[in-house]
Amino acid sequence: MEGAWRKVRRALGLRLCVHAPRVGGCERRAPAGVGGCRRDVAVTVAASAAEGESGPITPADALRRSTSRGRSSSSSKQGKCAICFATMRSGHGQALFTAECSHMFHFQCISSNVKHGNYVCPVCRAKWKEIPCRSLSSNSPAGRIGINQRSPQQDPLMALNRQVPNRRRDARRLRTPEPADYNDDEPLQHKEAFDNLNFGSSRTAGISSYPEFLAVPQSSSIDGFDILIHVKAPTASPDHVTVSLANESSVRSTSRAPVDLITVLDVSGSMAGTKLALLKLSMGFVVQHLGPSDRLSVIAFSSTARRLFPLRRMSHHGRQQALQKINSLGAGGGTNIADALKKAMKVIEDRSYKNSVCSIVLLSDGQDSYNISSNVQGTSADHRPLVPSSIINDERNMVPLHAFGFGADHDSDTLHSIAEASGGTFSFIEDEGVMQDAFAQCIGGLLSVAVREMRLSMECVDPGVQLCSIRCGSYPSKVARDGRNGSVDIGHLYADEERDILLAVTIPKSREQTSLLRVACAYRDPVTNETIKIQGDEVKIKRPTSIVSEPVSIEVDRERNRIQAANSIESARAAAERGTLSEAVTILEDCRRVLSESFASQSGDRLCMALDAELREMQERMANRQLYEASGRAYMLSGLSSHSWQRATARGDSTDSTTLVYSYQTPSMVHMLQDSQNHSWRSLMQGNSPLSRQ
Structure with missing residues (x-):
């Protein structure tokens, strides 16, 4: 036995103190977080014919499980990895690594963490002098399965751990030829699986009107009388159904529109370490909350961009493949946002099938280093090269791009301009710990789209009434030359989402009650594709003979x-x-x-x-x-x-x-945000979870 351990020590090439663990657990000599951490590092090879846990460990699982690490000593005594929380004992074909700060991990879990340059303990944040940087030797006793004898198909994470960071190899990988056309998207879920389900809703959008005053004297004429038009999307359906599919046992779904989601992720050098780990965690959360009818494609970019996988349905198999690809991401290189956005739009334009809802999510922590050009004075930049022409030129079929600026060094002006041009939003993530929450809030909305292509129209009723202006933020609007009608293109709305449009009209003198406006809207139901039209009540005001003192609405x-x-x-x-x-x-x-x-x-x-x-x-x-x-x-x-x-x-x-x-949070956003916070590594680290109090 002693000779075998010496072989392990030589293979690792580390100055380690190697010892065999006691049966049923691992010896610990110092509690977590104690300043006097011991320097010896124990590596135990548990070799047997058992293959160990099957399937990839998701980023969400890995980082979330590791957050009980403030009390990880008890977990180690129970023989559990402080990162993935899986069992660590003989007979599971897993190498065990105990760091100099006394925290224990599976070898493949921790080597995947440090291979991108993160030499800090993920539990106590102590800096390590000795790190697991090489795989174990393939020499193993006869009849046993050695660590290196496991194929990438058997253990994808171990395959990643054997990869030593190599910038040239990573660059070659990014230059791997991709298909000329991105028409290899996975077909949509079979329609017949839903034929017997009632996805329609009796709920429709609602319109309310509020004049500035309910009464205006007969002798008064007003230029710029304000009227508020309030629109609310249908309420989210609370019903859930179980759908049996040919290739899946059962799938939990909701009566909502399926989504085609393209995530564009910055993996430049500045994302190395904790940022990349939290990005993987956040993407794991997104993947786990997409349904089997939703499709996902991921674009990763640094100096160049690459598509990790085509639009793929998030069935059980699709999720597993997506998580494996996301887990394989490494950080390095510059920031080429334009190349990434062009690939994202190509995925959308070339797809053979289309879900009724489509959106892009972009996250970056840096400034584009390839396509931004400043003017002579250097006070502003030209963002047009970053935005694909299809985003700007197609207003009716615009795909919203929701941009997330991460940290203090990102180019917020650029990201805001890109989002604004596409009809999407810009979010600022200052604290890396809320990245998952920011993603969750956005996904909570995208997975609850209840209205598509909404257009609000208004028409003056009384001959003397004219529409002066429409104040609706960034939504496209127009007023007819004669001032008799106007419209606002609101686009899509999430369930329970509300919009306020402020109109200004001219009111003439009149002796009778004045009808000001008729308001109506039309939109498409994203599930049934049915066109729905709603007529609002006429906006009227009273015309008393004398001035009436009343408060403004x-x-x-x-x-x-x-x-x-x-x-x-x-x-x-x-x-x-x-x-x-x-x-x-x-x-x-x-x-x-x-x-x-x-x-x-x-x-x-x-x-x-x-x-x-x-x-x-x-x-x-x-x-x-x-x-x-x-x-x-x-x-x-x-x-x-x-x-x-x-x-x-x-x-x-x-x-x-x-x-x-x-x-402006909707109930669906709040629910998704709460789910993220309930599973947040941050709350565990702060001791707000039963796991952290064990």
Whole structure:
């Protein structure tokens, strides 16, 4: 036995103290986190004919299980890996690694972590002097299965662990020829599997109207009388069904539209270590929450971009393959966002089959180093080379791209511009620990699309009434030349999502009740593809003979406050980009004062309080140029994106800020966000889980 251990020690090429473990567990000499960590590192080879656990360990499983590591000593005593939480004992064909800080892992689990340059213990954050950087020798006793004797098909993670980081090899891998056409997407789920299911919903979108005042004197004519049009998407169906498929035993599904999702992931050198690990965790969460009717394709990019796999249904087999590909990602190289977006759009344009909902999710922590060109003064950049022409030119069939800027070094201006051009949102992830939460909130919306291609139309009724303007953020709108009608293209809405459109009309003098507008909307049901038309009630006002003292509609006042706050944020950002931070702070301060004097604010409206808190946060992030560059700009842009589309975005270090009560979150988003937080490694590390108290 002693000779076998010496062979192991020589094969590893490490200065390790090697000893055989006691039966049923592994000896530990120091508790986790103690400053005086022992220096000897134990490596145990458990060799037998048993193949061990089958199937890949998902990023979510690996990082989530490792988060009980604050109390991992008890787990090690029970013979469990501190990363994947799988059993560590003889007879499972697994090598065991005990670090100098006394934390224990499966050899393949920890070597996969350190092979990308992360030499810090994932449990206690101690820096290691000795790391597992080579696989064990293939020499093993006769009749036993050695570690290196397992094929990549038997253990994909072990195959990855045997790969020594090699920049040239990685570059060759990125240059591997790809198909000329991306028409190799997996066919959609068989329609007959759902023929007997009632996916339709009796619920429809709703329209409400709120005039600024309910009565206007007969002798008064008003230019710029405000009317709020409120639209709400159908409510999410709580019903779940079980669908039996030919190749799957049972699948849990919901009465919602299936999604084609393309994720574009930055794996440049700056993503190495913890960032990449958390990205894999977040993608694991996404994969686990996609249904068998949803399809996923992943584009990874650094100096060049590559498609990891075509659009594939997230059946059980599809999930396993997707997780294996995501697990195999390594970090290195530059940042070529344009190449990645072109491949993402090619996946969408070349697909042979189409789900009714399609979207792109882009995450980057750096600045494009290949396609951005600044002007002569160097004060602004041209983002057009980054945006595929198909995104800009096809307004009716626009595919929303939701961009996520990660950390202090990303180019928030570029990502915001890309998202804005496509009709998507920009989110700012300041704290790496909430990356999964940000993804969860976005996916919660995409998996609940209840309305497609919605168009809101309005028509003046009384001959003297004219439509002056439409304030609807970034949504395309138009007013007829004669001012008699107008429209707004809202596009798709998530279940329970709401939109507020503020109209301004001209009211003539009149002795009778005045009918101002007729409002209607039309949209497609994303499940049935049926066109649904809804007619709203006429907007009318009374015409008394004398002036009547009445308060302004709180709904109208609230929306005016929100629009004014968004305009002030845009003006403050422009001032900050000119280098006048003091002017930017003054603009926000003036807006806060105006909001505080509004009727809604004095009535205790929660939205006004939330707007004030948001503006105050932005002022604080403009305290100096360094702070503004690091987080202020990105925080403001994510706020502008949220207001312009009236859709939830992640801001700063949290997606669940108590101050942002109007954050446009839908119930589906909240549910997905809660699910992410319940399985968050961060909550475990903070001791808020029973696992961390073991």
